[in-house]
Amino acid sequence: MFLSHFAPLLVFTLGIRAQDTSIATVEKAFLNAHIPADLSVAFKPHALLEVSLPQATGPPIVLHAGIQVPRNDTAGPPTFHVDGDVGKGPFVVAAVDPDAPTPQTPTSAQIRHFLGGNFVNEGGLLVNKTPAISEFRQPTPPAGSDAHRYVFLVFRQSSGFATQTFVNATTPVSLFNISLFAEEVRALKIDM
Ligand SMILES: *[C@@H]1O[C@H](CO)[C@@H](O)[C@H](O)[C@H]1NC(C)=O
Ligand SMILES: *[C@@H]1O[C@H](CO)[C@@H](O)[C@H](O)[C@H]1NC(C)=O
Ligand SMILES: *[C@@H]1O[C@H](CO)[C@@H](O)[C@H](O)[C@H]1NC(C)=O
Numbered sequence: 001m002f003l004s005h006f007a008p009l010l011v012f013t014l015g016i017r018a019q020d021t022s023i024a025t026v027e028k029a030f031l032n033a034h035i036p037a038d039l040s041v042a043f044k045p046h047a048l049l050e051v052s053l054p055q056a057t058g059p060p061i062v063l064h065a066g067i068q069v070p071r072n073d074t075a076g077p078p079t080f081h082v083d084g085d086v087g088k089g090p091f092v093v094a095a096v097d098p099d100a101p102t103p104q105t106p107t108s109a110q111i112r113h114f115l116g117g118n119f120v121n122e123g124g125l126l127v128n129k130t131p132a133i134s135e136f137r138q139p140t141p142p143a144g145s146d147a148h149r150y151v152f153l154v155f156r157q158s159s160g161f162a163t164q165t166f167v168n169a170t171t172p173v174s175l176f177n178i179s180l181f182a183e184e185v186r187a188l189k190i191d192m
Contacts, residue, residue, distance in 0.1 A: 022048055022083075029065035035151055038098045039110070040179040047084035049093070049154040054079070068147055077136040080119070080126040082154060090157040091119040091126060096178050097139065099148035112176040113137045113150060117161050126154070133167060153178070160185050 023045050036042060052060040053069070053076055061073055080093055095114035099106050116132030141148045164185035167176075 026065045030151075033066070033149055035098070035149065039096070039151065040177070041182075047082055047086050047154065049152055050081040050083060051152050052079045052081070063152075071139060071141070074139050076138060078114075078152075080152075080154070081124045082121055082126055083124065086121060086156075089120040089126075090117065090161075091121070092117045092155045092157045092161060093119055093126065093128075093152065094155070094178055094181075095136070095150060095152045096176060097148050097150050099141075099145075100174070101142050102145045103148065104146070108174040110174075110176045110178060111137070112167075112173040113139065114152075115167065117157050119154075119157075131169075133169060134171075134173060137173060155182070 026048065027045055030036060030043075030045075051063040053063065053074055054060045055073060056075075060079070061069060063069070063078075078095075082091070093114065093116055094112070096110040097113055098109045100108045100111045112134050114132060114136045115134040116128050116130075118130045119126040119128040139148065139150055166181060166184040
C-alpha cells in the first residue's frame with residue numbers, strides 16, 4: 001500500500017489588496033516548490049484562494065501552501081473562498097497535478113483535477129451555478145510515489161471562457177497545460 005500525501009499549494013491572481021504577508025508567504029512557497037517554472041506561468045498573486053476539503057466526520061481540512069494531507073482525506077469536492085476585495089467575478093478555478101505519475105518522471109502531467117468557471121463571489125465564498133468543465137478528481141498518486149504537488153489557482157474569467165472549445169468534459173485530463181489553456185482560450189487573465 002502506499003502512503004500518499006496531498007501537498008496542495010494555493011492560489012491567485014486578481015488585482016486586489018489582501019493580507020500581504022499571507023500572499024508573500026504563499027508566493028514564496030510556490031517559488032520554493034518550483035511551481036511557476038513547472039507550470040510555465042509567471043505570476044504575481046494578488047488574492048488568496050482558500051481551499052477546504054470536507055471530511056466524513058469533523059470539520060473540513062483547510063489547505064495551506066505546502067500542507068501534506070493523507071489521500072484518504074481528499075475525497076472532496078473542495079469548497080473555495082477568496083480572501084480579498086476582488087469583486088463579484090466571474091472567476092475560473094483550476095487544480096492541476098504537475099507530478100504525475102511521479103515527481104521524478106512526470107510523463108502524464110499535468111493532470112487536470114478541477115476546472116470550473118462562472119464562480120461568483122458571495123461574501124468570500126465562491127459559488128458556481130454551472131457544471132464544471134472537469135469536476136473534482138480525487139488525488140491518487142500511484143503506489144510508491146513521493147508526494148505530489150496539487151496546485152489550486154483562481155483566475156479572473158474573461159468573456160472568451162464561455163465560448164472556448166479547447167477543453168471539455170471529455171478531453172483527457174492528462175497532459176494538460178494550464179498555461180497553454182490560458183493562452184488558447186484567452187479566457188484567463190493571469191496577472192503578471
Ligand atoms: C478512508 O475513508 C473511508 C471513507 O471515508 C473510511 O471508511 C476509511 O475508514 C478511511 N480509511 C482510513 C485508513 O482512514
Ligand atoms: C472536446 O474536446 C476534444 C479535444 O480535447 C475535441 O476533440 C472534441 O471534439 C470536443 N467535444 C465537443 C463535444 O466539443
Ligand atoms: C505549456 O504551455 C506553455 C505555453 O503557454 C509552454 O511554454 C510550455 O512549454 C508548455 N509545457 C509543456 C510541458 O508542454
